[in-house]
Amino acid sequence: xxxxxxxxxxxxxxxxxxxxxxxxxxxxxxxxxxxxxxxxxxxxxxxxxxxxxxxxxxxxxxxxxxxxxxxxxxxxxxxxxxxxxxxxxxxxxxxxxxxxxxxxxxxxxxxxxxxxxxxxxxxxxxxxxxxxxxxxxxxxxxxxxxxxxxxxxxxxxxxxxxxxxxxxxxxxxxxxxxxxxxxxxxxxxxxxxxxxxxxxxxxxxxxxxxxxxxxxxxxxxxxxxxxxxxxxxxxxxxxxxx
Numbered sequence: 001x002x003x004x005x006x007x008x009x010x011x012x013x014x015x016x017x018x019x020x021x022x023x024x025x026x027x028x029x030x031x032x033x034x035x036x037x038x039x040x041x042x043x044x045x046x047x048x049x050x051x052x053x054x055x056x057x058x059x060x061x062x063x064x065x066x067x068x069x070x071x072x073x074x075x076x077x078x079x080x081x082x083x084x085x086x087x088x089x090x091x092x093x094x095x096x097x098x099x100x101x102x103x104x105x106x107x108x109x110x111x112x113x114x115x116x117x118x119x120x121x122x123x124x125x126x127x128x129x130x131x132x133x134x135x136x137x138x139x140x141x142x143x144x145x146x147x148x149x150x151x152x153x154x155x156x157x158x159x160x161x162x163x164x165x166x167x168x169x170x171x172x173x174x175x176x177x178x179x180x181x182x183x184x185x186x187x188x189x190x191x192x193x194x195x196x197x198x199x200x201x202x203x204x205x206x207x208x209x210x211x212x213x214x215x216x217x218x219x220x221x222x223x224x225x226x227x228x229x230x231x232x233x234x235x236x237x238x239x240x241x242x
């Protein structure tokens with residue numbers, strides 16, 4: 001009885017190994033009958049969103065006075081932007097810092113605090129990029145005295161639209177390469193085994209842009225050009241052939 005069980009177990013093990021071998025062979029065979037190509041698509045678009053970041057900076061030997069002056073100036077800026085038609089929810093505080101400014105010291109004594117510098121940073125998000133220059137001028141005229149950055153970007157809807165176009169271009173290039181390779185090999189593409197995609201784009205970014213107090217007094221707004229952005233998409237496709 002024991003020997004019969006051992007023989008039966010051995011037989012099942014041999015069958016299992018044979019099945020594994022067949023599956024491996026089939027897998028190896030399938031992997032040999034494929035063509036893998038990659039394609040990249042680039043689509044140029046115009047930004048439809050803008051973010052302008054600037055700050056009010058005040059300084060005083062009394063930190064509370066510096067804070068109070070800063071709050072008053074920023075409130076004036078905020079009210080002026082809202083009066084100019086910028087929605088309140090488009091204004092966001094993105095930084096608030098208090099830094100001690102020390103007296104120059106050349107001796108071994110610890111330098112004393114001379115003043116306190118308070119910086120309140122505000123970011124304005126615009127759905128109309130043509131308002132960028134107007135917003136900067138309004139902010140400068142009402143107390144903004146430190147520039148930070150201007151960023152032009154795409155809305156989610158616009159980014160998806162351009163990404164779709166870029167992906168189509170990437171797929172077309174990958175397919176064209178696959179057709180060329182298959183024809184040169186004397187084979188026929190029968191289907192797609194796998195496809196992997198990716199996409200990216202970089203907003204147009206300006207840091208420490210110039211603030212000109214005289215421009216806010218002129219009839220024309222400060223000219224700001226957004227430029228273009230490029231949305232890139234990549235695709236890697238594995239085609240089956242026969």
